[in-house]
Amino acid sequence: MTNIHNLGFPRIGEQRSLKVALEQYWQGLMSQQDLLRTGIKLRKHHWRLQEKAGLDHLPVGDFSWYDHVLDTSVMLGAIPERFGWQGGEVDLNTYFRMARGRAPSGDQVAACEMTKWFDTNYHYIVPELNRHQQFSLSSNKLFDEVHEAQARGVAARPVILGPLSFLWLGKVRGEVFDKLDLLERLIPIYAEIFTRLQQQGVEWIQIDEPILVLDLDHAWQQAFRTCYTKLADQRPQLLLTTYFGGLRDNLELACSLPVEGLHLDAVRACHEVDKVARSLADGRVLSVGCVDGRNIWRNDLRNTLDMLKPLHAQLGSRLWLAPSCSLLHVPLDVQWETEMDSEIRSWLAFARQKLDELAVLRQALDDGEDSVSDALEQASQAIASRRCSERVYRPEVRQRVQTMHSEMESRQSPYTERARQQQEWLKLPCYPTTTIGSFPQTQAIRSRRRQFRKGELDAAEYRAFMQAEIEQVIRVQEEIGLDVLVHGEPERNDMVEYFGEQLEGFAFTSHGWVQSYGSRCVKPPIIYGDVVRSAPMTVDWICYAQSLTDKPVKGMLTGPVTILNWSFVRDDQRQSDTCLQIALALRDEVHDLEAAGIRIIQVDEAALREGLPLRKDDWEEYLEWAVRSFRITVSGVDDATQIHTHMCYSDFNDIMPSIAAMDADVITIETSRSDMELLDAFESFEYPNAIGPGVYDIHSPNVPTLEHILYLMQQAGRRIQAERLWVNPDCGLKTRGWKEVTEALRIMVAAAEELRSSAAHTCHFATC
Ligand code: GLN
Ligand code: ZN
Helix, strand or coil: CCEEECCCCCCCCHHHHHHHHHHHHHCCCCCHHHHHHHHHHHHHHHHHHHHHCCCCEEEECCCCCCCHHHHHHHHCCCCCHHHCCCCCCCCHHHHHHHHHCCCCCCCCCCCCCEEECCCCCCEEECCEEECCCCCCCCCCHHHHHHHHHHHCCCCEEEEEECHHHHHHHCEEECCCCCHHHHHHHHHHHHHHHHHHHHHCCCCEEEEECHHHHCCCCHHHHHHHHHHHHHCCCCCCEEEEECCCCCCHHHHHHHHHCCCCEEEEECCCCHHHHHHHHHHCCCCCEEEEEEECCCCCECCCHHHHHHHHHHHHHHHHHHEEEEECCCHHHCCCCHHHCCCCCHHHHCCECCHHHHHHHHHHHHHHHHHCHHHHHHHHHHHHHHHHHHHHCCCCCCHHHHHHHHCCCHHHHCCCCCHHHHHHHHHHHHCCCCCCECCCCECCCCHHHHHHHHHHHCCCCCHHHHHHHHHHHHHHHHHHHHHHCCCCECCECCCCCCCCHHHHCCEEEEECCCCCCEEEECCEEECCCEEEEEEEECCCCCHHHHHHHHHCCCCCEEEEEECHHHHHHCCECCCCCCHHHHHHHHHHHHHHHHHHHHHCCCCEEEEECCCCHHHCCCCHHHHHHHHHHHHHHHHHHHCCCCCCCEEEEEECCCCCHHHHHHHHHCCCCEEEECCHHHCCHHHHHHHHCCCCCEEEEECCCCCCCCCCCHHHHHHHHHHHHHHCCHHHECEECCCCCCCCCHHHHHHHHHHHHHHHHHHHHHHCCCCCCCCC
């Protein structure tokens, strides 16, 4: 009999009940006991759902109050000193202070860093490791949850992040050292965990080592061998799980480790399945991740069966089936999408549906396809309907892509000539000042948007309200003395959703929440079809803003790569093709803005870098189409039209040539937290165009001082010529309050003025 199982279940619960409880607890409105009760209820419910789907063992320990990597740090006693932990069981408030800097009790303290989990939009809390790091088993959460599951009769399979992946994801603090030096100290703690679990009667442990899909050097590969050899005895059986990609040069290593089972992401690495099946020693289990845990499309069950049947014949009961990775990255249940178009809904499978797909696959293998012919037929029909739906294929889009020519990818003149023409009409002072787009999104703005959505506000009332907002934003910027103004983006709920909602080919869920970090969830749009822009999306608002002022107003768009990377994407064509379609739609918007007299246009590519493939070998191909898509978006304009782009990071070291190849006239980036150290990349690579390194950290409520901004600009000036520098905040201001924003921008403008007066003699700007 074929085993079916799951690597992890979404934690946030129906109606995001975990989010609600956590936020109440943080605000002191819920007791710890009630919070703990919420956890028990959620876990019970999630186990019940998975049992109902017929899984043979259920993941336990995948539930987390905030993040599973933080859970691991806490379990291993890797608690940075500033949290004042004295040993013993780490309490929940220390845990939350590590996650977010504060908890209902305990001092406020700098939270641990947060960063993206592989190539997903989930953020984990980065472990901090120092040279003298000690580890000790410091949490009973996992054992308690195993106990809790067993008491309910659940076939519990604990999930643990493996020691190598834990170390890899950690960040060295203090004196520099090789993180692998800590492995020796870590292994005994893992051994202790295994022993405890064995004593609890656990048969299988799922040990996640996703770094096996990354580029590992010899030392790390060797460390895998040493570590798992040392952990080979006196423990429950280990299912070593890898996901988010193929094993490639780590394949032999993964297959040779002394564990009892190996999980492979057969969605992203279906071509490796046979090889892994052949390479695994006798008796070992192969868990095939054959249902996509990263996307929301229904499985092509017949196709999947074609892959599985030979494996079933070869491996028998040693073949297990699972989603490709934890289901953390998909929404919970498509049944709640009652408002979605029923045809589109029939194409989708969320977490619960994916488990049902596993059950069908198993039955087809064990009892023959006839036993599930209806389910197979339904899946095939859904796939077929998607394949030939008129909503998916739009001949006019296909035609346009086919007739594209290379001139569409380049501006008419090189940057220096464009800059000259732009400056001729812009007449900007040196160190021009601007912002990134959004201004504070007040409660009033949010509630008006909501009312409009619900039909409680008519279009004219809505428009009048938004225009008043825009006017206020313009007046404030004029009064502060900024050089290039923005309209403030009050009409936008989210920088991707706003565009997705106006483009054809996108669908939206009403309950499709996915955890982004802690209690924060997002509802990614679903790109299901060819992308068509049926009408201008931003022109009205921006032109209204421009009509109020003589200063230039910058048009604001989200770039094609960012829209793609923050959505669930099509699996029936290459991502590069989808990106190109979005680029063409945005190109039309750029064109319309320009035609309406908007001569500075910013195309945000906040997510370009995070879309980088996990393997370096794949970077070039990605960067090539990502940069091309950006260029196609912006290159239709006149030389005198100034193109800006914005990126929420500036760690460009590896990809500097690609950033330069985007050929934006001005790029604004995030740098203020690092004292401009992140600009080091600009020292070794001469970036050819203009740059606005962020001087105001918008992630903090603090107002920067004049001296600090001057200091940051001086640092920037050491790496970049003064006449190429702009002065701006790190990112959009939408999460900040009006008071701090106006104060900060005033100081920023004062700093620019001071720079101008001291730099006048060196600056080449005609107007200076
Ligand atoms: N223009 C957007 C804003 O200001 C950019 C946001 C972002 O980069 N994340 O809000
Ligand atoms: Zn940003």
